[in-house]
Amino acid sequence: MLQKVYDWVDERLDITPLWRDIADHEVPEHVNPAHHFSAFVYCFGGMTFFVVVIQILSGMFLTMYYVPDIIHAYESVYYLQNEVTHGMIVRGMHHWGASLVIVMMFLHTLRVFFTGSYKKPRELNWVVGVLLFFVILGLGFTGYLLPWDMKAYFATVVGLEIAEAAPVVGDFARVLLAGGDIIGAQTLARFFAIHVFFLPGALLGLLGAHFFMIRKQGISGPL
Amino acid sequence: MSEKNHRVSRRQFLTYTLTGVGGFMAAGMLAPMVRMALDPALEAAGDSEFVSVGLSEDEVSEEPQRVDFSIELDDGWYSSEQSRSAWVLREGNEILALSPICTHLGCTVNWGTNEENPEEFFCPCHFGRFERDGTNIPGTPPTRPLDVYEVEVRDGMIYLGQINQRG
Secondary structure, eight states, X not given: OHHHHHHHHHHHHOOHHHHHHHHOOOOOGGGOTTTOGGGGGGGHHHHXXXXXXXXXXXXXXXXXXXXXXXXXXXXXXXXXXXXXXXXXXXXXXXXXXXXXXXXXXHHHHHHHHHTTTTSTTOXXXXXXXXXXXXXXXXXXXXXXXXXXXXXXXXXXXXHHHHHHTSTTTHHHHHHXXXXXXXXXXXXXXXXXXXXXXXXXXXXXHHHHHHHHHHHHHOOOOOO | OOTTTOOOOHHHHHHHHHHHHHHHXXXXXXXXXXXXXXXXXXXXXOOOOOEEEEEEGGGOOSSOEEEEEEEEEEETTEEEEEEEEEEEEEETTEEEEEOOBOXXXXXXXXESOSTTOTTSEEETTTTEEEXXXXXXXXXXXXXXXXXXXXXXXETTEEEEEEEEOOO
16 A cells, blocks of 8 residues: 555656665775774764653643743643643653753764764864754753743853853843843743754754765764 | 465564564653643543623513623633623513524624614624524525523522524
8 A cells, every 4th residue: 555655656757866865875894883883982972862752752842831031931831741741741851852862972073083084075064063962952041931930040050141241242142042131931932942043043954964964974983 | 365374584583573662662652742742632621610690580581682791711821701692581481591602604793783684683794693592584695593501590689601503
């Protein structure tokens, strides 16, 4: 049945070469854990992406219940955590996944560093990776405020003071991020927009570039 | 295809196992999220509470009288007071509390506001009319009687519950 549907579409649109081109690629021996178990370190990039996918999915579902408003934000998080069936699990996935992305990304960075994979001709991919690192840190920072509890509020107080400490542009950066002089309604709305639209957009674009380059250049050779 | 002739190739075996394991992981990941999204539709309807409308049983007569009252409405994380009204009247031994919402398109009906039919409920939007007991009058737009509140009498006072459809 499925095969027939596929054939029907393929006959008209010739989609086989498209996915073949993406899916069929060699996995060199030195990155295959079946040959050398220590090659599992090459999995960290994929693991990071896997957790990012979980973050995007669980985040999409969380926005069904969350409202970015200082009166109702905490109440809506409380509601989805305690009243909605499996809300606790989905928020748990997003909460723990947030830390896990950073851990995986860090391990991936270490692997790339210690295998020297950042060297020519892959410098650009390293640069994109560093940008990804900042985008993910930004996602963590903006997401932290959204529950609008004490921890969220004071973490953002500290975060914005760090921004303010920057020379010359400090004040400007702080007001821009907070959307005003105080951390309040405008800050929450702003952080929400950054967290669910701006940074995920940047993240997907950079991931696209990251993956395009690794396919174009292939995995770096053995040590 | 018989068991004997069907030899599973290495590639097929790997395809099956990888699809199976992948599908299992995807399902485990998506199940809580989907269940969470479906929650409002799967949640059992909460039984509504009865609220006093400040009218004693003795005050209810055959003549419909309008009572305004408010209920506590829980809407997820947001709870609010909502005003409701009802037309309360005595019908034989029964006390009827009619919802004032026209069963045609949801305008508000009033008692005796149509000069030609003073003993009827009248909806000004499309001239829907209802009998004193809420039955819709044939030939006017509404297709079913006015909805009724559940009525309870406690210590001689009228309490109204949820709204139910009739007919």
